[in-house]
Amino acid sequence: MMGRTGPFQWGDVVQVTGPKQRMNTIVLTEGKHLHTQHGSVPHEGFVGADDGSLVMVGEAPHLAIRPLLHDYVMSMPRGAAIIYPKDAAHIVGFADIHPDLTVVEAGVGSGALSLFLLRALHGTGRLVSFERREEFRAVAESNVTGFFGGRPDNWQTVLGDLAEELPAHVADGEADRVLLDMLAPWECVEATARALRPGGLVLCYVATVTQLSRTVEAIRADGRFTAPKSSETLVRGWHVEGLAVRPDHRMVAHTGFLMTARRVADGVDLPSFRRRAAKADFADADIEAWTPGAVGDRTPSDKRARRAARDARIQAEAITSGGRPAAAAPTAPSTPADPTPPDEAESAAQVD
Secondary structure (H helix, E strand, O other): OOOOOOOOOOOOEEEEEOOOOOEEEEEOOOOOEEEEOOEEEEHHHOOOOOOOEEEEEOOEEEEEEOOOHHHHHHHOOOOOOOOOHHHHHHHHHHOOOOOOOEEEEEOOOOOHHHHHHHHHHOOOOEEEEEEOOHHHHHHHHHHHHHHHOOOOOOEEEEEOOHHHHHHHHOOOOOEEEEEEOOOOHHHHHHHHHHHEEEEEEEEEEEOOHHHHHHHHHHHHHHOOEOOOEEEEOOEOOEEEEOOEEEEOOEEEOOOOEEEEEEEOOOOOOOHHHOOOOOOOOOOHHHHHHOOOOOOOOOOOOHHHHHHHHHHHHHHHHHHHOOOOOOOOOOOOOOEEOOOOOHHHOOOEEEOO
């Protein structure tokens, strides 16, 4: 269970870092062992040790420490690609997520953004997460349950399309924030405008320039929002060792664009934010071109999604049971720090 302090206990999530900075994330479970290239150690060897202690694995010292939220997100099982911490942190900040809000999210994916939102809501308000695929929802629910040690009372997941299901779960003018992480967010502008209260905010997270352009034009054409603002977040690490201080050779570059706009009151006309559609605007005829493959996304196989759902469920059960092994449940291997294959990880750019 995340949020604990003091010595490690059964059921704790522990991040173990070896001499070469290779990390493994484990859930302390009775009868299990951590296996590394340096040898193995029973999970019992971690129980009772202080947070931030060194534990010997073979003859190599390993740092054992409780992971932070972004560590948990990067190591948790996933079926769909996640919103990475650098973007999730900006979403929480730019959308001003705070307690007592009613927040709508689509789609939930593997639950990465849901974790940041629920942490910011701090047990208050309401988060309604929409997901089209049942297997992805199962992964997200297990990841969130594992992190909090139980399912948050203020979290609701809905299986289905937001544009169709939103009115049945969120009344008109009830939502404070609508966050869209989907292939074609412009299809949900009408439903979003109805659900948002005056002054509410819509935030869209898209991967490509073409998606961003169409989303911005749809928001502008709707007439019920302020002028959209678009940005992206780049993170560049630095190598600092003595007098050798320089940018890292590699950096986390583009992952996605963030677009935000505010809902204005009904009947308010903002002529400076509206314009006539030009001939170069998108036509409905090209709707079939918007597929995951067309924008460079890989669609996870059903097998991988099922495996991620199983691993997330096993991890959540280990955490919520206090480290007691589940009866007749298959054991899950230690999860590396970032299990995403290279072709599905964040984009990396060379920096001179």
